[in-house]
Amino acid sequence: MEISAKDSVRPSQNLPGAARTAADGPVAGEPGTAGPASGPAPAGGTGRLTLGVSVRQVLKAPCLEGARVVAGGHGLDRVVQRLNVMEVPDILPWTKPHELLLTTGYPLRDSPQALADLVDGLEQAHVAALAVKFGRYIDEPPPKMLAAADRHGLPLIRLPDDVAFDDILNQVLPDILDRHASVLSRSEEVHRALVNLVLAGGSLAELTGELTALLGGTVMVTTPDGRVLARSDPPDGPPPPPGCFDASGRFLVERYKHGPRALEEPHERIVLVPILAGSLDHGRVVLITDGRQPDDSDVHLLERGAATGALVITKELAVAAVESKYQGDFLRDLLAGRAGGPERTVPHCASLGWDIDRPMVVVVAELESGPDGQLRDLRPAHERFATAWTMVVRERDSTAAVVGYSQEVVVVMGVRPGRPPGEMVQQMTAKVSGDGGGGRRAFSTGLSRVITDPSLLPEAYEQARRAAKVGRQMHGPGAVADFDSLGVFRLLSLVPDSAELTGFMRATLRELATRDDPETDDLRTTLQVLLDTNLNVAETARILHFHYNTLRYRIGKLERLLGPFTTDPHLRLNVEVALQVIRMRGL
Template identity: 75%
Template sequence: MRTASTGTLVRGVPVRDVLSLSSLSGAELMAGERGLDRVVQRLNVMEVPDILPWTKPHELLLTTGYPLRETPQSLCDLVTALESRRLAAVGIKLGRYLDELPADMLAAADRVGLPIIRLPDDVAFDDILNQVLTDILNRQAAVLARSEEAHRALVSVVLAGGALEAITDELSRLLGGTVMVTTPDGRLLASSDSRNEDEAARQAAPATRRALFDASGRFRVERFKHGAGALEDPGTGVALVPILAGALDHGRVVLISAGRTLDESDIQVLERAAATAALVITKDLAVAAVESKYQGDFMRDLLAGRAGDPAHTVRHCASLGWAIDRPLIVVVAQLEPGESPDPDSDDLRPAHERFATAWGMVVRERDARAAVVGYSQEVVVVMGASQRTAPGETVRQMVTQVSGDGGGGRRSFSTGVSRVVTDPALLPEAYEQARRAAKVGRQMHGPGGIADFDSLGVYRLLSLVPDSAELTSFMRETLGELASREDEETTDLRTTLEVLLDTNLNVAETARILHFHYNTLRYRIGKLERLLGAFTTDSHLRLNIMLALQVRRMRGL
């Protein structure tokens, strides 16, 4: 069980279960019903006035009221003090030293949620002590036995060569419900139903699904801490345990169980599973690191045109699981420069590793034979071009999945898409197209921009100008005051100019679009010509102005 205030896993017996024991038959809950889920780990007897310094958290405190008989007026303060020490509950016998408890004491107990229990007159303290402590020990023994059974089963799975899917299947058998292994930011790595990775989401009610998963299918790890989580849907239990190996956070083990409340034994089994999963992930990462370096070096040669004979290149890529003898597109996704990691993220891996992992998972859902290689600041994807969906639309869908809803500590990135190529020899050219599209997309739309090379238009030419200062100078000389002033009048004039040029100087259509009177627009055109020159009759000046407006839209100059 987990305490709400600290999030620490606490093993013991809830107060409500203690009240069901035979030794407390006839006990009466006088106040603090809200605290019945507090956990009892130990017991104590208070028969001296200075018991407060000796109380401990999660303790059931028993008393006859003897030390309180002389100062009933201080009982309200005592409740506050016991609550500050995280006491589980107070059991008191009335009639011998105290006939009743003050109303303000009971009100204080209700306010802080500290259960006050009236003990039966005929029960001895040693009977309560023996029975409660026996129940605590029996429960802990059962938890340890279940945890040990799970540990043996999981170790057998790993020794037999089982991967993460085998671990989730075994956990599902042991615990019931759906078990998932995710990345630190919530991307699904394995599920107990390998045939349908969204089964966990479908088992829950729609409102619960939205609480657990975002629109891209990412589990919302940021909403849950170590242990069992609370949902608005009481019929669905959720528990999460991090997968840690030294200082590295490798992900989460998640249990979603409909129809029962998860308890501490479930958490202990998940903790054992997390340790086992860490071994599997660490082994896989070691293998992947070697493969990734080799694949990354070969991809560099391929995109630089140094891979050698085309037939040999196709065969070598096939040995890596890549198919390049088909229509392809190249996608370049670049992390935004200078952006610091999310301080709230628990993932200690380098950002580019998490970034490459996310892209690899999303791309291979669509194309198992695609190449996905991560470098220090960018991920390069070489994938098949769909005949049914435009490349730009496909990539936008993938970007949505990689980005998620912003949870999990992800950083923003810009994405560029090349033209479709049908010859592997054209991949270097396609790579440069994708990189240029990513750069121009960032200039046009800011961080997180997505651009298709074919849709860049004149920006492809402008991006080739190496001297950004020259572009800025051209823009300012051509537009004059319209280049940099941001007052309302200048902004309106700039908008009028852009719409006028877009309509090919159609004054009537421009007036309709801007909701101006025809004469008002003629007046504005005259003012623009006084600022810029006779652009309505000079086609060369008009071309310069249109180019200058495009330069002004570009960022990062």
């Protein structure tokens, strides 16, 4: 028969050492059971939210002093939330998860071999443990039963002959009910702490600290693509599992399941919960446990933390939107030359936390459009893009100006003596893109020359924009271009009419520009290498792996198509420029 719990809750004096931990929400008792139903929640761990008591703790009850675990000893951390007594052979339909099943063996006295099948069935029903009085109706547990219990980690307990089931019920049930009362109290405490954090204007760093205090382990808040916004680590916790982060420090959110589905991965110590506000995805709350296996109480508390995080992020976005609009308007005037002279702009920028009275460069980063030329999810994409750039730039220069506009992100930052600005920008773009991971949108980046006078900012801004545009034309989406490295492409980019460039290219290269077949491609390659080697026939033949006479034949064919470019320097210059026009995309 199944034992029903009483409604009242009494303090327990029977199970020493049973932790009074919290729960993940209000729990209601089920009719006909000795405690409420819940998902798996292994015991142990300071500050964790668990329901019930572990089998290990149950065995500390005075009435079980002589009990012995004869098999399944590695499952002693299973949680007991109710008790049940077996008095019929087909008990499985009446069992529920997290039960401690008590039996004298009487229902199976005539078929002790069925005990092994019983253990398999109890494991499938998620029963916590099986306690049997051997010696009266069944002399000893069959070897198959012991093997099944060890295989499943289902504790098989041999009860003393003199213990009565009502003693076990009277001593264990009050502690389980006491734990459930602690669950309700702790749940309210968690709710109140998170609400107070929001009302007090708490930050994401404070939220992760609070969750670490409740759960232990490392708690992070990340962007949807895994960029860490806040992180709290325990003082002496183990390191995260290998492979959680990429080289840029981005957490690989795409590798892990979210919410309760994370518990389907028993080998992982990681749980993720999305931070949602309506239809907007603001990121993830991530728990990396301190070595223990996560459970559903962790998921539930992280969901509460995610709701709190959504409020904090929404508040921060609202405040940042007002500040960003003011900063964006002023930087736009500064880059357009409408903000006044240095005597006005330098102190005004200082009031905004920007330092423009030093050697600096302008960086322009532009998101790439989709195949149809349109930017999908324009506002969320640009908000995440601007946030990523702000985080990366602030790590290197806390007084840089970073502003996101509808089509681009503009950065005005200082340069370090002895360090090329291009190298620094390459490292920043790699970190913003997460080394290419996470499926983020590609973007092109342009870098201006170094300037030392704030009045040159409009010119530097145009240089950076031109570098981003030409870099995309030369190398495709995702290019990083320095204005000083553009060479002749700087001049070509100044031609406002792309049709004029295309016409010049076709008039100069003739069939080499209009035909698109393997032979023509091969001739263009030969022409380019020949020009690159300054018409050195022997070196060109070596690079292209041609016989000398074969290359002489090809040169003759090229001159019949283009004219005597090997002897006419002006024609050779035109041919070289036309080949560079081919490299410029988007004409």
